[in-house]
Amino acid sequence: MAEAERIIGTPDSEEERPEEPGREGDTAESRAADPAAEGDPAAEGDAGAGRGRRRIAVLLTVAAVAYALDLATKMLVVAELEGRQAIPVIGEWLRFEAVRNPGAAFGMGEALTVVFTVIAATVIVVIARIARKLYSLPWAVALGLLLGGAFGNLTDRVFRSPGVFRGEVVDFIAPKGFAVFNLADSAIVCGGILIVLLSFRGLDPDGTVHRN
Template identity: 70%
Template sequence: MAEAESIIGTPDSPEAGAAEPEKADGADSPADVSEESSPDEAVAPVSRGRRRIAALFLVAALAYGLDLISKLIVVAKLEHRDSIRVLGDWLQLEVIRNPGAAWGIGEAFTIVFTLIAAAVIVVIARLAKKLYSTPWAIALGLLLGGALGNLTDRIFRAPGVFEGAVVDFIAPKNYPVFNLADSAIVCGGILIVLLSFRGIDPDGTVHKD
């Protein structure tokens, strides 16, 4: 878990940077509270940190809910039927059951993907306590919601617990079929990369190279 947190970029100690980091716009770090601060001033950053955590779980719940509802609808209405053309041959709706990753890679390792999704959820839950950045809250919320969406399929769908096939139904031309959970994960990952390039950490500090 520590290695996963290191990859995402969460600082573990104030000594991680040589110079004192700056604070990102709209972010509140608990380090901003001085020893001379009044009790009300000391509580304020904690309260704002809790709002960031609430934003994370709100985004996660929205992503998870949309993914779950969309899968229930397409399985009930489209499975075992002809694909529906949305934009000609460029975009279609076609339900498939995918036990592996993109392009059906790793179909024999479904349980591995299940464990990876579970590990991502645990890491994000641990990072939440250090979260003071709204953009990071959104990014992690998208990752969490997407991971929960696909993990639900792995646990509850056939052929069995931890070996279930994920329901994919969005089929662009010359691209692997995917679902809304995959979209949330990709968008969250892209946002994390952008934040990392800008030097913004989950605790709201900014590090300039």
């Protein structure tokens, strides 16, 4: 019987089975070639840095789009609407009307033009600092909206009359019974609302979630 078993052969146990190519003998080499498989901190850091760069790219893209739309609409308003009658959009409820605003968003604080210019510049610096640890996509969108809006109105403050840092912002969206504003103001408000919602949900710019 033992002789028959020897001739026919029985399956080897896992301990006795010789190593097959690409299995145990190759595992160590593959792990050495791929540090991320062992949870290597350097590999994980590279992955995190790549994700951070993608989020910054989203932030800059959103900011660029918001800024470009704001700049283009203001140029169109100055060229085609300034000094002319308002254009009804939705009856008397919404009009396009060219207005020069020396104050903050929605016409507030007309005597503090320089102060609001400094605030806008400060917001841009703060966003740049936050972006270094940005790993959250919703935060990237929110900060992009803030950045694009801040740059839009800051451009007016710097380059429009009556002078540098005292320039008047071009507003043109005029709802009935509400202050006249522009796309930069809209981007700032939308970005601010999104940040409040993200903070309320406990989501931080670095992607971590905390609960109070």
